[in-house]
Amino acid sequence: MRDVARRAGVSVATVSRVMSGSSAVSHTTHARVRSAIEALDFVPSAAARAINSGRTHMVGALVPTLDNAIFSSFLDALELALAEHGFSLVVATTNSDPEKEAQRAQDLLNLGVEGFIVSGITHSDTFDALIRRYRTPVIATSYFDPESPLVTVGYDNGEAALRALDHLLEMGHTAIAVLSGPTATNDRTRVRVDALRSRRDLALTFHEVPIDFVAAARAVDGLVAQASGTTALLCLSDVIAQGVLAGLQRLGLRVPEQISIVGVDDLPSSQSTWPPLSSVHLPVKRMGTCAAAKLARWIETGEAAAPLKLETEMAARRSVRRLP
């Protein structure tokens, strides 16, 4: 900036005024400074601005992985909306490890992010202490709980799981096995499983498998061996559902004729499996847009955002057979 000032024959204060456009600068001076800026390709340092304003216009997203369409689709919408609000998105993956999440959160805070987008409301004590200490705005997504200390923008996971269950019940299924991801590290999964467990009248069986296509496909073998009367599989994640579908086909079992499958997530690719997968649609795009808007407003105004519930919906396709 000193160079620009020298070239334009003005003080740095005047250059600063031209850059910010806030206070009055005479027409001729303005032009002279502008042309000096052009000539020197001057771009102000974001760091120097940040040091003065305390603003970095960055927000951090802490997600388990990008390698699941449900998160990347969400982040796609989030990034788009954040950019429109003038924020940049710094992404950090946590592999569902709370300690790693806290570590990455600290890194991002040191970097200067002004807010966080996280998944779910359960985090390590270190993380909770961190955001309490720095009073960082945080929006917890993929979860809805108006009572949570974290502001949630998302859907009711229990409701989503029950929509899948209700669909199976409506189609006449009662011998149902539930396949979920690990509940220990994932509160979204836990809420889904708990909602299903509360239906004690149904004698559901529960199985945990990794949220991984190949692992889910392999898990089918053991499952089929032990649960011979099962007519339907309720998979609490579409990645699991797709893996299970492939596993069943490998075993020569026909879906939905011999066994029905329902998923939760409604990934785009779930329309292209054969048969197309019936799944509970989660509004991740809208969730990204809303979370971005709320976090941006929170950061700008300092007033905590209000929680927001988004609705899920059963997308019935052809992986569930109607029993007589």
Added chain:
Amino acid sequence: MRDVARRAGVSVATVSRVMSGSSAVSHTTHARVRSAIEALDFVPSAAARAINSGRTHMVGALVPTLDNAIFSSFLDALELALAEHGFSLVVATTNSDPEKEAQRAQDLLNLGVEGFIVSGITHSDTFDALIRRYRTPVIATSYFDPESPLVTVGYDNGEAALRALDHLLEMGHTAIAVLSGPTATNDRTRVRVDALRSRRDLALTFHEVPIDFVAAARAVDGLVAQASGTTALLCLSDVIAQGVLAGLQRLGLRVPEQISIVGVDDLPSSQSTWPPLSSVHLPVKRMGTCAAAKLARWIETGEAAAPLKLETEMAARRSVRRLP
């Protein structure tokens, strides 16, 4: 830092020395400063550090979208590797629009990113001028061309397309229709199409469709009407292949009995379609890891990285029928 210094009864210089750990500080002073840091929850400002060192430890990734597993899977590996090298990843989506890409690149540069990861080697003049002017390290991915002015870390797209073609030829197909994404905005697609066009002996027919599941599914209708003798569809993206697969199934055409499909990308979900999709595997995970390592080294040392070619491989599954 002034507060810490006052509390520890030392100068800010000493606190700085303790923080950086570079120069010698006596044991007792060190302990005193440490405890003052603890007591005050002192975290140094990244902006202030950046202003002094010129280092932000941020790199920007410019990708068309996160909403395609091929990119998000790549970014997942990229983020992991970058974090290990001490860099944070700022993501910006461009929607394959070169002007938007240049705009977002300027934004990220203003933010202070020290390097870029981009897709392909074709960018707007604005973008080229930008990186030339700032001498920003850039690694172009999903592309390999040792002659390109941009350093490429990726695969040979022409080769990948020809692997798919060779597979079809080996399986006895000659009446082949090629479905690609838009070539105008995507040099990876263009190279793939050009490689296939160079096989003039084969009388391939070419069709452009959006890289979108639903659009590809719809495009099948027109295609089937005009190309009755076609025995195989070569899709230059798995998203298209999956859409086409669903579209054919909707029309009641059986794959691979009546028509064969081969894709390029080998998305994880391509294993779970029915039939499982034969596709050319692109090593995006390794690409992410390698690109991160090379960009990090480039930034640290100032020496431009060497281009790197990664190998693709035909993953034959069951969507291609062997013709007699």
Added chain:
DNA sequence: TTGACAGATGTAACTAGTTTCAAACATCAT
């Protein structure tokens, strides 16, 4: 002609750190 006022601009202090240089002090050999 003087005073009041607005508009334009510069000076210098400020943001939060790092780094250079010099000074203070301790240790050791002569």
Added chain:
DNA sequence: ATGATGTTTGAAACTAGTTACATCTGTCAA
């Protein structure tokens, strides 16, 4: 006791901007 050396430490200058305050200039009315 002296000088040489090495270890700690602080003062102040530096990074790249913003901003409060003071100053200068010009216009207009009294």
